[in-house]
Amino acid sequence: MALLRDWGLTLGKWVGRPPVRLQQDSGDPEVRRVREAAAAADWATVRTVLEARSESEDRTELLWAVGDTAGVEEWIAPVLEAEPDAPLPRLVAGIRHISWGWEARTGARAKDVSREQFEVFHARLRTAERWLYEVAEQEPGWTSPWYGLQITGRGLQVGQDTARRRFEATVRRDPHHLGAHQQQLQQVCEKWSGSHEEMHAFARESAFGAPGGTSLGQLVAVAHLEHWLALDRGADARYIQRPEVAASLQKAADHSYRHPDFVRRGGWLQVYNTFAMAFSMTGDVASARECFRATEGRVTEFPWYYVNGSDPARAYKQHRAFTGS
Known part of the structure; x- marks a missing residue:
């Protein structure tokens, strides 16, 4: 600066x-399409777009376009009830709860975040973790749940050893996953108890x-x-x-x-x-x-x-x- x-x-x-x-x-046109579908509570289109992009092609950006959309936490609930054994709705719900959790926390410094904000933040991240672990168990080859768990882990302060294991789980499935490496880089930064x-x-x-x-x-x-x-x-x-x-x-x-x-x-x-x-x-x-x-x-x-x-x-x-x- x-x-x-x-x-x-x-x-x-x-x-x-x-x-x-x-x-x-x-610039991927499918990102805009899936974001607009999420805003319209159009699960059929969201599912079509996500299913068309395999995990091996890295659908992280598509998932976050959905997860960052306000209101997804409301319309995904009945989808979860209607499809109790389907991993994709749980993956979407987990990613949304990560973003929704950080919305509650805000980007303020920890000293400026209230106890009530932290309680909501942690509750939403714990919900996300539950769904993401379920997806990881159902679909052991998927990268996205482990990537999401890297982010929840930092928010929940799971510690460097657990964070490293989650990173390693992600890159075992996709060795050059940029997002996973970016998350681990943040994990080992000085500001997150790492070092330069x-x-x-x-x-x-x-x-x-x-x-x-x-x-x-x-x-x-x-x-x-x-x-x-x-x-x-x-x-x-x-x-x-x-x-x-x-x-x-x-x-x-x-x-x-x-x-x-x-x-x-x-x-x-x-x-x-x-x-x-x-x-x-x-x-x-x-x-x-x-x-x-x-x-x-x-x-x-x-x-x-x-x-x-x-x-x-x-x-x-x-x-x-x-x-x-």
Whole structure:
């Protein structure tokens, strides 16, 4: 944050640049379809969309489009009663209760969250855990319930050992699952009782332990941004501008989105946004420009809310202006 303030950037006119817009999803048309169906309480369409996307193709984004939709907790209840042995309604209910739980908690710091909010938060997460464990037992090959359990585990503070086992259960089923690795990275962050050293080690091992061309190189950039975020003003800028930080970002980029096997699918847009932010903060204009141009003005909330929680698109614009892209 200090680095951005020190640049003294202001918003200008964006002549010749793609218009900036906050991207709510990866651009997959099925995400919008399933979100609209969830808002309309149209279980038949929700089920059709979800069943058409196999677990091996990672239907995480589709599930969260449903889970983040208000009111799902109401209409999914009679579906559960009508289909008592079906795993998919339980998976949807579990994912919805995770999102609904975090809505109760809000994004405030723990000291600013009331006891009543925490009670509702934990109750909803415990309900989610019950359903997700049932799904995991019914469908042992599915990744999604274990991914959901990674998130409930952090909210319920199950501890690092249990959290690690849940992560390992997810990646046994999908070794390069980006969301699972992102969740585990958060788990080992200093702010969640981990450490900077553990976080960076996990990011490197995950990124470079995977074949070239996966999205896991993003973890290296996220780890540097998390480290930067944890530091006081002045120390944050000194850290992010260290030559070894820039060098590690280049290495991760080469192994990830610059690799010839990289495919723009799933979370690819967030990968470019993350590297765009990280490179611009190091002062590497050319590399940041490369990423900004690839996004074509499409902004993902993460990681830009690290700079401006209320207006991620504004943060994107400011950094993009610095690169002249």
